[in-house]
Amino acid sequence: MLLAGRHILLGVTGSIAAYKAAMLVRLLVKAGAEVRVVMTEAARDFITPLTLATLCKHPVLVDNFDPTNGAWNSHVSLGEWADHYLIAPATANTLAKMASGMADNLLLCSYLSARCPVSVAPAMDLDMYRHAATRHNLEILHNHYGVNIIEPRDGELASGLVGKGRMAEPEEIVDYLTRAFAGEKEGALAGRRILVTAGATVEPIDPVRFVSNYSTGKMGYALAEALADRGAEVTLVTGQATARLAGRYPNLTTVRALSAAEMYEACERLFPAMDGAVFCAAVADYTPARPMGEKYKHDPAQPFLLELKPTVDIAAAMGRIKRTDGAGRQVTIGFALETAPTGAEGQGMAYAREKLEKKNLDAIVLNSLSDVGAGFGTDTNKVAILDREAAIELPLKSKREVAEDIADYMTRKFAQLC
């Protein structure tokens, strides 16, 4: 799930292990990554661009320009596009050129232009791998240029010799990339104080009866954990919830607030010291106007009329006191649960956009009860994240994965403030 939506630029060089690039692309695409491939002339002798282009659904680039029409293949835009540049297999020749800053093909130009982390998975015969020149080049790449080396494995080599030089298996490389992205997230929100509201509020009618809703708190709890995993100081203000936190977090504090009024009080007190908030709770819009101190004695002969009064809209109230300027600017995200489908620019989107404005939010997460697998109590959710610039429609995912996406969004928002 950490690879979902990531831009991976795969560089393929001329080694027999190039045939494994097909499996690598397939696994990356399956993990949700967007993959583009650039290869050297020599790599074409081992695997065709057509194979890789079919698997990644983008043309594979080899030359600096298209010889048929002169169109420029920009290494700069490839380097900018990539979240990670993986060169697999990386031959001794390409490693040597990278170490000395040569730029005589598109793959190398892209390396010199890349602003993202770069990893190489060397593949060569054992003597080439242990030659002092190759050792030296790998050392320069790793120690001086910060390139990650995915160590080759011991085993049978194409030459028939046995030793170190086999490219790591595609599954191992994908695991490696996943860990690299996980490490990048670690601490991404360190020092940020974030409030999360979750669960259902409970509005008392009398000491034994109440008005509430079906929210279980799963989404909000998953979100609190995803934010805490990134190092944020999280305060989880929770109403009634059957969800439980999966882990123990020294940086996550839970505050119980059962009714809408209690939740408002807690948020009003806590919000000013926060850097951001996610309003995930299903807060009752109305509460009994005159809750009874004693248990109501029912009379089967009489109808029971319950007068309800509106509650405070917590998200909107925080939106009014939110700091919107400078480095102390607060980032707030709300949720909109609609019965119209989330898809396309439908009514659900229009309602959500209205709430975005009314509650002065940075973004709103739209979900719909009409989408299969979304809504109360399920372990999955299908959402769209809307802000003033764009709407990101996400496929059906686990609530924890949706929480990761929202935490990613929040991380990007904070990064823009710096």
Ligand code: C5P
């Ligand atoms: O207007 P609506 O209830 O659909 O808005 C949902 C969003 O507003 C959610 O983020 C919810 O947590 C928040 N909300 C709130 N206080 C209320 C009602 C909704 O914070 N009283």
